[in-house]
Structure formats: structure tokens, C-alpha cells
Amino acid sequence: MNRPRILKVIATTFNSRSVRENALITGRPPIKTLLSQNFTDATSIHSMHDFLIKKELDSAEDSSLMDLLFVVSDVRFKADNQRLETKINVANSISDHRNFRFLERSNKGWSYGAFSESFFKYSEEYDYFFFCEDDVLILGDEKFRAAAEELDNDPQLGFLSFLGTSSYCHGLIEADAIHARNGIGMARTDRLVGAISEAGIDLLPFCVDPQGEYVNIIREGEVRFTNFLIKHGLSVRDFRPNKTLMISTYDAMLGRSFEKFPSRLELIGYHTKKIVKEGLYKFACSLGLR
Secondary structure, three states: OOOOOEEEEEEEEOOOOOOEOOOEEEOOOOEEEEOOEOOOOHHHHHHHHHHHHHHHHHHOOOOOOEEEEEEEEOOOOHHHHHHHHHHHHHHHHHOOOOOEEEEEEOOOOHHHHHHHHHHHHHOOOOOEEEEEEOOEEOOOHHHHHHHHHHHHHOOOEEEEEOOOEEOOOOOOOHHHHOEEHHHOEEEEHHHHHHHHHHHOOOOOOOOOOOOOOHHHHHHHHHHHHHHHHHHOOOEEEEOOOOOOOOEEHHHHHHOOOOOOOOOHHHHHHHHHHHHHHHHHHHHHHHOOOO
């Protein structure tokens, strides 16, 4: 049997996350990609992992298509990390259609550091990498097979975004801001290797400062992770741009539906809040308060 062609990397951690009961609109164009989540302790994160593993087991169809790698960042949570590794080993023992793998690492660079380290470690074993986070659920072998074919058919295509692309990041000009939202999507291994070589870097980009401010983690991580491909002659584009391909893991666990495209009313509310916020900021600056 041929080796699986794709490695699906799922970045995770037992660090507490902020709570969002509903997805928020972000980026340019404005769509809902700051997804809902409510995983504030180890118990809720373990429940999320159980849900993800079951969904992956239930949805897998083609054993030659894809392996799964759970990358857990932050070695401080040793007992929880080991418990997740045990779950991965159990899933691997009962799965007929997926090989489940596990990698533990320090939390350097958030999810983008996890993506980079997994690529460095496994790039010689797979033809494609699909990068994802634990709070996003994307299933269906047909999607991944079609994305691989689209990459094969366009030699200049560097990355296919499954959440959509954005051309905005605070403090950056548009050319430097174009990126795949959340860094979630698929790329061919050989093109990533080529871009890394041309860029003169050792790893896929991520924020190397462990104490970095959030905005720098986004600029050096989420944005540069795929924008550097554009800088080296490759394109980054949406896969099936008019469709919602994912759901937040939290919504899926609650049995809720999800649509990433905002309604007209939601867009009006978003732009109104943005105008008010910018107006208040300018007013504060005029008073010397900022």
C-alpha cells in the first residue's frame, strides 16, 4: 500500500483559552473566523480532544490519503499531555483508515511554532501538509483529496486556505498583510521546502519571542506563516471561496450550525462598531489621552 500522502497537523495545548460564545467578524473581507470557544480548564480540553478523535475516527474513509498528528505545546502539563498521548495510541490501535501520531513540544510560537516544528520533523514522509488547530473542525476526505489535486494543477500555488484569506493586519501594508486566516489550510511539501530555501530560513515562520505581544504573534505567526510564500513567487488563495468548510469544535460539540459569512445586519453592526471605535480613538488622541 502507498504511504499516506497528507499529514493533517492539529495544534493543541492545555493552556486555558479566552471564552467566546459566538464567532466574531475579523479581517478583510470581514468574515467570522475568530471562532467560538469555551475551553478554560483541562477537563473541558480533554472533552474537546475526545470529541475530535471520535469525529476523525468516524469520518475517515481512505487509509492511503492522510495521517493525523496531534501536536501538544507546553511541556508543563505533563500528566495531561501523557493522557492525550494514551488516547492517540488507543485511537491508532482501533483505526482502520487513519494513522494517529503524537508530538509534544514547548510552547514556542503558539500554533505556528507547532506547524513549523511538525513540518521540520515529518517533511520527508509526506507530500502535503494540512495545518489546523484544535478549535476548528474540518472533515471529509473528499475535501482534502480535491485540495491536493488543485495544488498539483497549479505549479505557482503555495497555499490553499480553508478559512479564507485576509488582506489586513494592523500596522502592515496590504502587500505584507495578505495571508491565510489562522494559517489553516494545505500546501505541497516540495513548495514549502523551496520557499524556505529561497528565504534563507530554517523553519516555517513563527514568532520566536516567547514573551511577544499578541499583535507580534499574529504578524510574525499567522500573517507571515503564509505571506512569506507570496514574497517568494507563490500564491495563497481560498479553497472553495464561496463555501463554509469548517465549524468551530465548540459549536459542533453543542450541535450548533455555523456559517462564516455574516448576514447584512451583522455586517452593519460590525462596521458601525468599527467606526465608533476609530472615532473614539481619534478623539482620545486629540485630547492627548493616548
